[in-house]
Amino acid sequence: MAFVQRMVSDLTGTEAPNDEFVTLVVREHPKLDQAVQLDVLPDEIKGLKSAGEIVVLEVKNGETKNLVVTLAEFNKLHKDIDQILDKAPGLRGRRPGYSPGSRA
Structure with missing residues (x-):
């Protein structure tokens, strides 16, 4: 028996190789009481604009x-x-x- 591990985006569920993912840390958000991290693909967050x-x-x-x-x-x-x-x-x-x- 073998175990297969696959990585999917926390935002879209898109599957990709592990080395393509980046970690997006949400340090502060009105709905959070502590920081959280999401595994995302760079293309999924490229539209975010810096303040x-x-x-x-x-x-x-x-x-x-x-x-x-x-x-x-x-x-x-x-x-x-x-x-x-x-x-x-x-x-x-x-x-x-x-x-x-x-x-x-």
Whole structure:
């Protein structure tokens, strides 16, 4: 007896060799509470259009809300936003340019 494994697209059910598939990860979606992955063929997703340059933000004030905005919209926050970002501390609270073990 032999076992035969075949791969089919999660979107269309189209069968193809394993090496033709790509993994499409859906990180956020209003109907999902966790990320999921789909096995798809490149032609099935070639029509998806990029939103362009985006910035993903997280706003915290008791609860957390995620925002996705265009880079152009984000840049409107301040005329020197790039310099502000360069000076901003990381999530670990370290000063920019600081590394553990240094005496700076």
